[in-house]
Amino acid sequence: MEIKRVGIYCRVSTKDQSVETQMLELRRYSGLRGWQITSEHSDEGWSGTKDVRPGLDAIMQMARQGEFDALLVWKQDRLARSLPHFFQVFNELKAVGIAFVSYKEGVNTADEDNPYSRFYMKMMASFAELEREMILERTQSGRQRVIDVFEQTGKIDTKSGVWFGRPxxxxxxxxxxxxxxxxxxxxxxxxxxxxxxxxxxxxxxxxxxxxxxxxxxxxxxxxxxxxx
CATH class of the missing domain: 1.10.10 (Arc Repressor Mutant, subunit A)
Incomplete structure (x- = not known):
């Protein structure tokens, strides 16, 4: 996949910080590679643990519309602090054919010849598989607990609020x-x-x-x- 257009996203956690340092570095990085910057969005004073952010929402909307070929960030944790949220964003980008580029980590998912990028993709896939298995295990465990309580008492498990079988x-x-x-x-x-x-x-x-x-x-x- 060839990258011609990029969307830039930057974030800082407090309002007394500025995204300008990140933005300047990413503009320079894009220029060296001949990438056209089609959009720039940022969130100042927003924690990376927040899934919903104005700047992030805007850049993701542009990704869905195919406004650029790759999303460029200064560092992975600028995009998301939690692994589940990062998977959500990463998989959504992948689903619409948008590459992910992290300047500090040297990751470019469009560059299949880059050994670090290949390792990164495999690592992300492994983490995603592990997360799916853990969710499945928790779901099955919760289901069995509800069934056990019902069989023993004939009552719904109010802690989980889940009901299986006839009401x-x-x-x-x-x-x-x-x-x-x-x-x-x-x-x-x-x-x-x-x-x-x-x-x-x-x-x-x-x-x-x-x-x-x-x-x-x-x-x-x-x-x-x-x-x-």
Whole structure:
């Protein structure tokens, strides 16, 4: 990929600093390589931990519109401090065919002959794969925890706020509908569970809870009547 046009992005964390030093250096660097500067954007007094910044948003919008071939920054951390945010920006640039150039690190993703750039790209790909695997592991762990809590208590895990399977309200509605018929021996526990779309132990727990509620006290002659 040949770079002809570049967009420059600079950032400093405090308002008593200036992006002018970075900007002058990047202009000089672009001139030495014959790159045309089509846009310059900066954020003064903005932390790199902030994902949303006026200057960054503007330069990324121009990247999406194909206004330049490469995004040039003074240093990688001027673009993003956190690795997840950097991946987000880096992958978005890659998706629209824009190269990433970091002056201080000597990275130019358009230069496939540069061994450091090749190493950098492989490192970024490895970090991205590691992040995906960690997210998947956390998701699976959280899902299993929700399922375990539900199977043990019949309750949603309010810490995660995630619900898998049939909604609790739907189960309770069916239990309420079948409670008196179950008490009278008109239906079996297995039939109640099948209608509610839950296991027999869960149906048993919900019938017991319904039996103990003040609104239905006395509906069942004794707790043993709710046994499996």
């Amino acid at each position: 609790r309200l739907a189960v309770d509605d069916v239990i309420q509908e079948y409670a008196e018929r179950f008490r009278n021996g008109q239906v079996k526990l297995a039939e109640v569970a099948a209608a509610a779309g839950c296991s027999k132990p869960t149906a048993c727990r919900r019938l017991k809870a319904f039996h103990k509620s003040p609104q239905t006290m006395g509906l069942f002659p004794d707790e043993a009547g709710v046994g499996i």
